[in-house]
Amino acid sequence: GAVVSQHPSWVICKSGTSVKIECRSLDFQATTMFWYRQFPKQSLMLMATSNEGSKATYEQGVEKDKFLINHASLTLSTLTVTSAHPEDSSFYICSAGPQTSGIETQYFGPGTRLLVL
């Protein structure tokens, strides 16, 4: 299957700082990538849809000014958590799917564990 990577795999930061998480599709191009957040013992929750060359689409309740998404190329999307606070501590996961003319499959990155002190 297709490979999606994330960097960093984990990060610890002080409250008030900003953290950038990268999501890369390694062997395919992705016009669209998705960002999810997962709290302990809970399911994945879609945060936003990242669109190459245009603005991201955010789910209801997700602050677009706090979670900045940039999709500057067909293989890279970044999520920046601005002015992070302890409640932003979570597991952040991205996904992407190869552009095909038929059935699509989304592939997920390994996730990034964020701990805000």
Add this chain to the structure above:
Amino acid sequence: LAKTTQPISMDSYEGQEVNITCSHNNIATNDYITWYQQFPSQGPRFIIQGYKTKVTNEVASLFIPADRKSSTLSLPRVSLSDTAVYYCLVGDIYSGAGSYQLTFGKGTKLSVIP
């Protein structure tokens, strides 16, 4: 997006076949069924995908009855390493643009016992 219902948890002994059933009564004509596996602190891993009847790959089988209102993921001879959360998702993925949006339910936590 069709809503899915799965058992919250299941236990199985090593070496047994495990069947996890997912209900999706409101599945639409164009919807496909996809199953993912997630280990703790990892991203979900694609297992299998299907539209109707039976699909089999090297790790699992997916059984879909004619009315498509449910599906069953079958894992043959599970081992301890199969302990994970399994998610069933339903949606129209034949858009060809890589933009299919997934909605995750609570999933089924499978515990394999030695």
